[in-house]
Amino acid sequence: MAERSARIEALKAERPDLRGEYESEVAASEAMRQVLISGPFPGIGAGHIDLYKAFGWRNWQLVRAEGRIGIVLPRAALTGAGTEAWRRDVLRSGTFSDVCIVTNTGQWVFGGVDGRYTIAFGVIARASDADTLALCGPFHSRAEFDRGRDALAVVPLSEFLSWTSTAMFPLIPDPISATVFRRMRQQPEFRTSGFRPVIELRPVEDRSRIDTNLERPAGPIPVLTGVSFNLWNPDHGEPYGYASESIIDHLLAKTIRTTSMAKSPFSGMSIHVAADLPVGKPRVAVRDVARATDSRTVIAALLPPRVAVMHAAPYLLRNGTDESDEAFVLGVLSSIPFDWYARRIVELHLTFELLGSMPVPAPDRSDPRRLRVIEIAGRLAAVDGRYFEWASAVGVPVGSVDDAEKPELIAELDALVSHLYGLKRDHVAHVFETFHRGWNYAPRLKKVLGYFDTIEATA
DNA sequence: AAAACCTGTTGGATCGGTAC
DNA sequence: GTACCGATCCAACAGGTTTT
CATH class of the missing domain: 3.90.220.10 (Adenine-n6-DNA-methyltransferase Taqi, Chain A, domain 2)
Known part of the structure; x- marks a missing residue:
């Protein structure tokens, strides 16, 4: 810690050129933040202002009645506080008809992306009669994905919303897990x-x-x-x-x-x-x-x-x-x-x-x-x-x-x-x-x- | 043998909400 | 306004394992 502050002080004196560069980066980032925070993206201010949150909103806004899209998002989009309003909006006038979560172990999905990241492939649909959602994963390899991709756990929306107070997606890899999860939820909360x-x-x-x-x-x-x-x-x-x-x-x-x-x-x-x-x-x-x-x-x-x-x-x-x-x-x-x-x-x-x-x-x-x-x-x-x-x-x-x-x-x-x-x-x-x-x-x-x-x- | 990757973990700054 | 408090994110380390 002390070492870091000392280094910062030293750089301030030695490299005034970097200061300008740094300050313009900060300004650019703040400008982006202002654009996002004033856009039609409810709830985006909880946690950091990240682009993927706006990306999720914008894509969803472009879906017409009875339309559907495929979207790739960081898993935090399905769990975080900053995207809760987005998830609820999707569930209010449609559903996540198919959510597949993958872990980038050994970078099998995205090269150059840390293997610890979990990524969600989702199909979201604007459908007036939607009353369930479906999920599977996380899969750690192509082989696991091929084996499990069709065994989706299907959950009624009303039940899903009762699972957590933030409409977050638990990791439910298959239908048996969904049964166990449901059974455990019969007990009172901590x-x-x-x-x-x-x-x-x-x-x-x-x-x-x-x-x-x-x-x-x-x-x-x-x-x-x-x-x-x-x-x-x-x-x-x-x-x-x-x-x-x-x-x-x-x-x-x-x-x-x-x-x-x-x-x-x-x-x-x-x-x-x-x-x-x-x-x-x-x-x-x-x-x-x-x-x-x-x-x-x-x-x-x-x-x-x-x-x-x-x-x-x-x-x-x-x-x-x-x-x-x-x-x-x-x-x-x-x-x-x-x-x-x-x-x-x-x-x-x-x-x-x-x-x-x-x-x-x-x-x-x-x-x-x-x-x-x-x-x-x-x-x-x-x-x-x-x-x-x-x-x-x-x-x-x-x-x-x-x-x-x-x-x-x-x-x-x-x-x-x-x-x-x-x-x-x-x-x-x-x-x-x-x-x-x-x-x-x-x-x-x-x-x-x-x-x-x-x-x-x-x- | 070295480099790269993986896993488990930490300290700490800061934001934003709420009660007083 | 201030104190309090939970959440979130960042930057990074250590040590083990695998690959080159």
């Missing part, structure tokens, strides 16, 4: 679960309170970020930095301030002393930076007490729920079926909006499957004495899982959560088969299905 994601510390505002020198910790409070923890492991990586005890006072003052704000997650909560703060107790954190193509997308962990978190690691604020609910939610969030669902909708971040829209089973409090999820997640999370009080509240021992038992518990958890979602045996298999490209899922799936059959037999 936002009704009694937990709310909250950002605790932010890089710009809180910079002065956090020392990022890890060699000699500047205080007793570790400040964690996304990479600091992993599934069932609160000590996975380095902390972001350290803070002194005074950061607790800072958090307390800030939290008390926000309890009186209606929209604040702390609204109406009774917080008066440091002991009332979430930072004083174990809590669940989730990684914000997440992609559907990573080996896992949702990465949550139960953090020990007296550890603070950065914006890349929001934590789940508990309000009106107890430690058992916390263990249950952690168990669901850490399961393959929940992650499979997340991978249908996550692009680059596990945003609060997306997390809030994801389904979480809400079984009866005495449901034996729920109790078993709590027991397993509680034991896996309470890795040592730091969690003693939390584990007592849940009713589990600390440090009770050895390396041999761990994969068994994780497999049983996947089976329990799948069952709570109402999935059938072949749905579970489908979830594992389509979870991640090229992963060796067979041994794990076999274990999971074993537990699944037992649950099915006793249910």
